[in-house]
Amino acid sequence: MEFANKSLEEYLKKHGIKPSYQRMRIFDYLVQHKNHPTVDVIFRALVQEIPTLSKTTVYNTLKLFLEQGIVQLLVIEENETRYDADISTHGHFKCTECGHVYDIRIDLSCLDLSELKAHRVDEQHIYFKGTCNKCLNKNIN
Incomplete structure (x- = not known):
């Protein structure tokens, strides 16, 4: 799954998500980095680019993505929650x-x-x- 900025914006809108810059960057990170990152990994990677980004924003954005069905949650270990933009089976x-x-x-x-x-x-x-x-x-x- 690859997106140009415009198609990424349209994809989020199609799924009922207002495409703010932070939301677009978080989703783009998930699409580009297929390493099933945790909230901490996403936050550390993007806070350098977006200094105003908070961990709470990352949590809330991922929660919204889950609710709208554009990411899936991985809990392989009880103490580790990861996210995946590949929602295929x-x-x-x-x-x-x-x-x-x-x-x-x-x-x-x-x-x-x-x-x-x-x-x-x-x-x-x-x-x-x-x-x-x-x-x-x-x-x-």
Whole structure:
């Protein structure tokens, strides 16, 4: 997902979000940095560019984005909340060595979900934890 400033502004408007400069920069950061950042990471990255930015603004903006369905919340660890601008159906893999979170494409048609037919599913989360290929190779050498 890539946006020019005008299309980013239109995307936010289409989802009922007033496209202020700070909101546009926070969303653009999520789109450009696919590292599933935390509020602290987003704040530290953008406060250099936007000195008036507060952590509260980042929290409130992300809450609005969640409510409007343009980002998803990742809670892989209980004490760590991350955000993802990719709202397509996919899973995540978190490396327990380096902490990096990777997107994992999931083909739901391969899963037997027949037991869910009698239920209404509001959310789905598929997380894996382990050691990523980079860390495995680093530990071998």
